[in-house]
Amino acid sequence: MRSNVTQIDHPLAASKLSILRAKTTAPDEFRRNLQELSIILLTEATRAWTTRDIEIETPLKKCAGKILAGPVVIVPILRAGLGMIDGMSRFLPEANVGHVGIYRDEKSLRPTTYFCRLPSELSAAQVVLVDPMLATGHSACAALELLKKNGATKIQFITLVACEPGIAQVQSQHPDVQIITAAVDPELNESGYIVPGLGDAGDRYFGTL
Numbered sequence: 001m002r003s004n005v006t007q008i009d010h011p012l013a014a015s016k017l018s019i020l021r022a023k024t025t026a027p028d029e030f031r032r033n034l035q036e037l038s039i040i041l042l043t044e045a046t047r048a049w050t051t052r053d054i055e056i057e058t059p060l061k062k063c064a065g066k067i068l069a070g071p072v073v074i075v076p077i078l079r080a081g082l083g084m085i086d087g088m089s090r091f092l093p094e095a096n097v098g099h100v101g102i103y104r105d106e107k108s109l110r111p112t113t114y115f116c117r118l119p120s121e122l123s124a125a126q127v128v129l130v131d132p133m134l135a136t137g138h139s140a141c142a143a144l145e146l147l148k149k150n151g152a153t154k155i156q157f158i159t160l161v162a163c164e165p166g167i168a169q170v171q172s173q174h175p176d177v178q179i180i181t182a183a184v185d186p187e188l189n190e191s192g193y194i195v196p197g198l199g200d201a202g203d204r205y206f207g208t209l
């Protein structure tokens with residue numbers, strides 16, 4: 001079932017995730033740790049990206065080097081995904097950023113798209129969809145569908161906390177998409193929150209609790 005899921009196993013990621021999970025973590029600390037954990041996960045995602053050989057000259061000698069071969073587009077799912085972009089854009093400033101706005105209807109828990117603005121070069125790009133929580137998987141699947149309709153072919157999905165039902169949903173509809181996460185939690189509660197999870201990532205990030 002977990003064929004295309006990469007769960008990062010790293011002490012730094014684990015400790016940052018614990019800070020995010022703790023209900024006593026203040027918004028400023030929450031923001032900083034969310035940004036930093038996002039960068040760690042992005043580093044894992046980049047592992048398989050293609051590079052191009054270049055020659056560079058150090059102050060002492062010419063030597064071989066590598067740079068990323070193609071364009072990168074990062075797409076946060078609004079609103080909580082914006083928090084992940086803050087760190088990632090500092091780490092990978094050459095990446096263009098698209099935005100997808102999908103809200104979850106509180107009753108049906110189904111996704112409704114209210115905003116979509118994507119860069120034009122999606123078909124040539126390595127596209128990274130980001131959302132801190134992979135809960136029901138409905139928003140992620142709707143966003144992945146939008147990305148594919150707009151030409152994206154190489155897509156990864158980075159999320160801080162995934163859960164089993166969300167992973168199953170994404171894998172059933174988008175088996176080609178690699179999911180990179182810091183945790184896989186067992187379940188969702190009746191309101192669609194991941195348990196144990198970390199609560200509402202957007203509210204905690206923006207201090208709107």
Ligand code: URA
Pocket residue numbers: 080133135192193194195197198199200201202
């Ligand atoms: N969105 C969140 O912010 N948290 C959850 O647990 C599920 C969806």
